[in-house]
Amino acid sequence: METLMSILVGLLFAIGVYLILTKTLLRIILGTSILGHGVNLLIITMGGLKKGGPPLLGIKNLTYADSLPQALLLTAIVINFATTALFLVLSYRAYKVLGTDDTEQLRGIKDE
Amino acid sequence: MSSWLHIMIFIPFLFAIGVPYIYKQLTPRIHTGWFVLSIPLVIFAYLFTYLPNISEGNTFTETVPWIPAYNINFITYMDGLSLILGLLISGIGTLVILYSIFYLSKHREALNNFYVYLLIFMGAMLGLVFSDNIFVLYVFWETTSISSFLLIAYWYEREKSRYGAQKSMLITIFGGLAMLAGFIMLSMITDTYSIREMISNSADLSTHSLFIPAMILLLIGAFTKSAQFPFSIWLPDAMEAPTPISAYLHSATMVKAGIYLVARMTPIFGGAAEWFWLVSGVGLITLLYGSVNAVRQTDLKALLAYSTISQLGLIMSLLGLGSASLYYGVGTDSSVYAMAIFAAIFHLVNHSTFKGCLFMVVGIIDHETGTRDIRRLGGLMHLMPISFTLTVIGSFAMAGLPPFNGFLSKEMFFTAVLNVSTMSVFNADALGIAIPIIAWIASVFTFIYSMILVFKTFRGKNKPEKLGRVVHEAPIGMLLSPLVLGSLVIIIFFFPNVLSQYLIKPAMNAVLPTLADTGEMKVKISAWHGWNTELFMTFGVIGLGTLLYIYLKKWYRIYHLYPENFTLNSVYDLCLVKMESLSKFITERYMTGFIRDYLIYIFSFIILVVGGAMWFFDGFSFDPSKDAPANMFEAGLMTAMIITAITVLFSKTRLTSIVAVGALGFLVSFFFVLFRAPDLALTQLVVETVTTALFLLCFYHLPQLRKEVSRIQFKAVNAVISIGVGVVVTLVALSANGNRLFESISSFYENSYELAGAKNIVNSILVDFRGIDTMLEILVLCIAGIGVYTLIKVRLGGGDKNEEAK
Numbered sequence: 048m049e050t051l052m053s054i055l056v057g058l059l060f061a062i063g064v065y066l067i068l069t070k071t072l073l074r075i076i077l078g079t080s081i082l083g084h085g086v087n088l089l090i091i092t093m094g095g096l097k098k099g100g101p102p103l104l105g106i107k108n109l110t111y112a113d114s115l116p117q118a119l120l121l122t123a124i125v126i127n128f129a130t131t132a133l134f135l136v137l138s139y140r141a142y143k144v145l146g147t148d149d150t151e152q153l154r155g156i157k158d159e
Numbered sequence: 160m161s162s163w164l165h166i167m168i169f170i171p172f173l174f175a176i177g178v179p180y181i182y183k184q185l186t187p188r189i190h191t192g193w194f195v196l197s198i199p200l201v202i203f204a205y206l207f208t209y210l211p212n213i214s215e216g217n218t219f220t221e222t223v224p225w226i227p228a229y230n231i232n233f234i235t236y237m238d239g240l241s242l243i244l245g246l247l248i249s250g251i252g253t254l255v256i257l258y259s260i261f262y263l264s265k266h267r268e269a270l271n272n273f274y275v276y277l278l279i280f281m282g283a284m285l286g287l288v289f290s291d292n293i294f295v296l297y298v299f300w301e302t303t304s305i306s307s308f309l310l311i312a313y314w315y316e317r318e319k320s321r322y323g324a325q326k327s328m329l330i331t332i333f334g335g336l337a338m339l340a341g342f343i344m345l346s347m348i349t350d351t352y353s354i355r356e357m358i359s360n361s362a363d364l365s366t367h368s369l370f371i372p373a374m375i376l377l378l379i380g381a382f383t384k385s386a387q388f389p390f391s392i393w394l395p396d397a398m399e400a401p402t403p404i405s406a407y408l409h410s411a412t413m414v415k416a417g418i419y420l421v422a423r424m425t426p427i428f429g430g431a432a433e434w435f436w437l438v439s440g441v442g443l444i445t446l447l448y449g450s451v452n453a454v455r456q457t458d459l460k461a462l463l464a465y466s467t468i469s470q471l472g473l474i475m476s477l478l479g480l481g482s483a484s485l486y487y488g489v490g491t492d493s494s495v496y497a498m499a500i501f502a503a504i505f506h507l508v509n510h511s512t513f514k515g516c517l518f519m520v521v522g523i524i525d526h527e528t529g530t531r532d533i534r535r536l537g538g539l540m541h542l543m544p545i546s547f548t549l550t551v552i553g554s555f556a557m558a559g560l561p562p563f564n565g566f567l568s569k570e571m572f573f574t575a576v577l578n579v580s581t582m583s584v585f586n587a588d589a590l591g592i593a594i595p596i597i598a599w600i601a602s603v604f605t606f607i608y609s610m611i612l613v614f615k616t617f618r619g620k621n622k623p624e625k626l627g628r629v630v631h632e633a634p635i636g637m638l639l640s641p642l643v644l645g646s647l648v649i650i651i652f653f654f655p656n657v658l659s660q661y662l663i664k665p666a667m668n669a670v671l672p673t674l675a676d677t678g679e680m681k682v683k684i685s686a687w688h689g690w691n692t693e694l695f696m697t698f699g700v701i702g703l704g705t706l707l708y709i710y711l712k713k714w715y716r717i718y719h720l721y722p723e724n725f726t727l728n729s730v731y732d733l734c735l736v737k738m739e740s741l742s743k744f745i746t747e748r749y750m751t752g753f754i755r756d757y758l759i760y761i762f763s764f765i766i767l768v769v770g771g772a773m774w775f776f777d778g779f780s781f782d783p784s785k786d787a788p789a790n791m792f793e794a795g796l797m798t799a800m801i802i803t804a805i806t807v808l809f810s811k812t813r814l815t816s817i818v819a820v821g822a823l824g825f826l827v828s829f830f831f832v833l834f835r836a837p838d839l840a841l842t843q844l845v846v847e848t849v850t851t852a853l854f855l856l857c858f859y860h861l862p863q864l865r866k867e868v869s870r871i872q873f874k875a876v877n878a879v880i881s882i883g884v885g886v887v888v889t890l891v892a893l894s895a896n897g898n899r900l901f902e903s904i905s906s907f908y909e910n911s912y913e914l915a916g917a918k919n920i921v922n923s924i925l926v927d928f929r930g931i932d933t934m935l936e937i938l939v940l941c942i943a944g945i946g947v948y949t950l951i952k953v954r955l956g957g958g959d960k961n962e963e964a965k
Contacts, residue, residue, distance in 0.1 A: 048786050048787040048788060048789040048793065049783070049785075049786045049787065049896045050783045050786055050893065050896075051789055051793075051794075051797060052892075053889050053892035053893050053896065054889055055797055055800060055801070056888060056889065056892055057885040057886060057888050057889030057892070058801060058804065058885060059800075059804060059885075060881075060884050060885045060888045060889075061881045061882050061884060061885025061886075062804045062805070062807065062808055062881070062885075063881075064762060064880065064881035064884045064885070065808065065877055065878065065881035066807065066808065067758060068755055068758060068759065068762075068877040068880065068881065069755075069877065070755065073813065073816075073858070074816075077807055077816055077817070077820050080820050080824075080850070081804060081807065081820065081823065084823060084824065084827050085888070087827065088827065088830065089888065089892055091830075091831070091834055091836065091839075092892065092896070093892065093895055093896065094903070095787075095903070096786075096787045096834055099835070100835060101835040101836065101837050102835070102908075102909075102919070102920035102921055103837070103918060103919055103920070104909075104911065104912050104918040104919070104920065105918045111835075111905075111909060111920065112834065112835035112836065113903050113905045114905045114908050114909075114920040114921050114924060115903065115904065115905040115908070115924070117836045117838065117839055117921045118921050118924035118925055118929070120836070120839055121838060121839060121842055121921060121925060122925070122932070122933070122936050124839070124842050124843055124846055125842070125846065125936065125940065126936060126939060126940075127846075128846045128849065128850055129939060129940050129943035129944075130943065131850055131853075132850070132853055132943060132947055133943045133946050133947055133950075135853055135854065135857045136857070136946070136947045136950045136951060137946075137950060138857075139857050139860050139950070139951075140950045140951075142860070143860070150753065150754050150755060151753055151755075153754070154751065154752035154753045154754075
């Protein structure tokens with residue numbers, strides 16, 4: 048399972064990076080989103096999979112799944128959401144003001 | 160712990176903080192300089208009390224810990240050499256500040272800046288000569304460079320000031336860095352940071368492989384600071400500074416720092432042939448170069464600048480020649496050459512007096528006539544009699560005529576070069592004869608420019624039509640400082656042995672400690688020592704110098720023979736321009752302003768560093784034995800994820816790609832359920848729903864996805880990079896999985912009920928164990944929220960182009 052997950056994560060990374068390297072702003076945002084999913088899955092996979100029950104003390108289990116990656120991920124998911132939202136609105140504004148969503152045309156003016 | 164000397168070094172810095180307030184409160188009623196004047200005066204008086212003690216051969220050491228962990232302490236060390244410079248710094252500092260009160264208008268000039276920079280310089284220079292720790296010395300050394308930069312650029316609205324300031328900064332800081340490298344090498348050889356300890360351990364340094372590199376690097380520092388050839392080009396441009404500064408920094412004190420360093424290091428390096436030839440050779444070349452170039456100058460300050468370069472070369476060469484005495488150890492031979500060191504220190508003091516005086520007089524001339532151009536000046540003798548007298552005193556001392564102190568040290572210089580010409584070590588027999596000849600030719604030119612300074616300015620016809628104003632003598636306050644220096648010039652001539660006993664001998668003992676212990680040196684300076692070669696050389700200088708001065712017009716044209724393009728200045732300018740254009744060229748190659756290029760750098764770096772490290776250190780390992788088993792359901796989920804991800808990649812419309820990414824998010828939450836993470840699954844569901852909604856809201860406003868019209872090359876690079884990143888991540892994940900070095904620390908949190916009263920471990924980590932992290936995370940969310948709100952709501956000038964277009 049871990050091996051399969053590693054390959055899946057690699058694939059998500061590859062697709063995410065490819066989208067980020069394109070010129071369209073919307074594709075770039077979608078790319079960061081996919082990259083974020085890849086990272087989340089990577090972290091939880093690294094904690095070891097399907098060992099013990101969910102980390103809830105109310106349910107009597109002998110062992111619990113690793114709780115630390117889960118706590119980290121909870122933070123990561125929320126932050127990921129915040130950055131995605133900001134990116135989206137930023138590109139929306141950039142398009143409104145500058146009239147393009149092509150990063151090649153968005154490049155700065157030469158010489159400062 | 161601390162000592163009065165430490166306090167004296169820091170008084171200028173502390174007072175500098177207060178200067179702007181004084182300036183603000185009391186301008187224009189009282190000139191700020193009157194308050195600053197007390198500082199160098201107090202320091203001078205304090206240092207003066209050490210004179211009897213130092214002349215008896217005592218030294219003083221005080222330590223204040225600075226970075227004790229690295230054995231860097233602020234150790235002050237006072238001996239004859241540092242005292243002589245300390246007295247010069249504070250003494251001439253007093254006179255210069257007194258002079259500046261009359262020179263700089265309290266109504267027009269930014270006096271606060273001037274005195275703050277001046278005090279910083281004074282403190283740094285005092286720190287430089289009194290510190291024993293090489294790193295402390297280095298810090299003060301660079302501080303003098305920086306304050307010199309600020310003072311040259313004092314009239315920063317002038318382009319030439321800025322040019323001169325930048326030039327001096329680039330050259331002296333470059334030298335300072337070289338010196339730092341030399342210091343570090345020296346500390347590696349001797350295993351100490353203290354100069355005194357280096358000197359006492361210096362017995363068998365010369366065999367060490369770093370000995371020569373350390374020597375050369377140190378000398379680059381000293382030569383840049385003391386404006387030795389070919390680094391001398393910064394000094395003439397530094398003359399853009401106000402004249403008090405030129406008198407103080409660029410003739411009397413700062414440029415002596417390099418001389419001081421060479422003198423300080425003589426016990427360590429002296430006796431080596433390389434040191435002898437480098438120091439005396441560069442010194443002699445500088446002496447000749449400076450004096451020959453001084454003659455062609457038409458600006459009085461430029462003339463003085465080149466003469467300073469030449470005189471610094473003279474002192475430098477004397478230090479080099481004198482270092483031979485360390486080769487001979489102790490004995491009659493060594494004391495013959497040691498006289499050169501004595502002459503160097505003697506001339507250092509003399510030069511500060513007469514050159515300080517001359518700079519101040521030139522400042523007066525500039526102040527009263529409005530020009531420093533020799534071609535427009537003339538006939539000032541009757542109009543400015545006191546200035547004329549002072550110029551005569553200063554110039555004749557510089558030319559080496561009696562009854563002025565310059566005569567004494569010039570004669571000693573001739574003695575030293577004549578002694579060396581007969582020296583038999585260091586291969587001196589071949590080149591030795593050239594040394595007195597160079598010295599003599601340089602002296603002839605020195606005589607000529609000294610005469611130009613006096614007679615072209617003060618004799619001849621007055622040219623009021625060229626000046627456009629009526630010239631009269633300067634106010635007495637302005638004349639006071641040069642008068643003091645001018646009288647010193649004469650007093651030293653008549654009572655040289657008082658100076659020698661109290662100051663110069665202790666200083667020489669500091670440079671040649673081994674010789675001092677034996678009491679071999681008996682120094683007596685006298686103006687008359689018979690009809691010897693030195694005297695005839697002086698007669699020759701006067702004779703030929705007078706002839707050449709009279710027929711100056713006839714041979715002046717040889718200066719024009721030298722092509723303008725090959726001067727050191729044009730080389731410097733060319734280097735600067737080329738460096739700028741080269742760095743611009745390189746920067747423009749990679750700073751394209753296209754975000755994709757920067758991302759390519761980042762991702763390639765990840766691939767190269769992480770992948771490369773794995774390759775080189777053989778870090779990859781694969782061990783699926785502990786893997787949890789996978790069932791059909793999970794395999795199905797994975798396939799679904801792969802399909803949705805690839806759909807995003809190839810979708811042609813906005814809607815498809817957004818829906819696909821949303822689906823991907825929901826599939827991830829399925830995985831969280833499978834991996835026993837209910838909290839994550841819930842959060843992911845909520846977040847994904849909101850994100851998709853947001854995407855759909857925004858996408859309405861965003862343009863239709865275009866088919867990317869990119870060249871195949873562009874796409875290929877992207878594909879290679881992204882596949883590379885994917886592969887590297889997979890490999891890292893597999894290796895990490897196969898190599899578990901230690902148990903997870905999560906078991907600690909399984910006590911969450913006892914520790915935090917919570918049954919949900921993940922939640923207790925977030926809100927209890929790592930509560931502050933979560934709070935800051937909420938802060939990040941708030942910032943993002945504010946960002947989103949502002950971007951939507953706030954309209955900053957300028958119309959939105961596509962407001963109506965969508």
